[in-house]
C-alpha cells in the first residue's frame with residue numbers, strides 16, 4: 001500500500017523552541033516518531049516532510065496524487081492564506097485531513113478562516129501532537145471505508 005503523506009508547513013521545524021505555551025515542548029522529530037509508531041500499528045506507512053516554502057508543499061501534494069494513499073496536512077500559516085494549497089488538494093483527489101496543534105478557533109481572528117478546509121475531508125485541531133495521531137486514524141478510517149465501498 002502507498003504511504004500516507006504527513007506534510008508540515010512553515011515554522012513547524014521550530015516546534016519545541018517556538019511559543020511552547022501554545023505549541024508545546026515536543027519537537028517535529030518527536031511528532032514524526034509518534035506518527036510512525038501509530039501508523040505502523042494501523043498497518044500504514046508514512047512519508048513525513050516539512051517545508052517553509054509554499055510551492056514545495058504544492059509540489060508534494062501534486063506528487064501525492066500518484067505516490068500516496070492520503071494526506072495529513074498541517075499547513076501552518078499557509079492554512080489561512082493559500083489558495084494554491086487549496087487547489088493542489090482538490091487536484092490530488094485523495095482522502096485528506098487538515099490538522100493543527102493548537103485550537104485555532106480560540107486564537108486570533110485571522111486564524112479562524114482556512115482556505116484548506118473546503119478541500120479536505122475533515123479538520124482536527126487543538127489536541128497538540130495528538131492531532132497528528134487523530135489525523136492518521138481519520139485517514140485510516142476513510143481508506144478502510146473506501147475499500148469497503
Ligand code: DHK
Pocket residue numbers: 010011012074075076077078079099100101102103104111
Ligand atoms: C500552526 C501554525 O504555524 C499557525 O500558523 C496556525 C498551526 C496554527 C497549529 O496550531 O499547528 O495558525
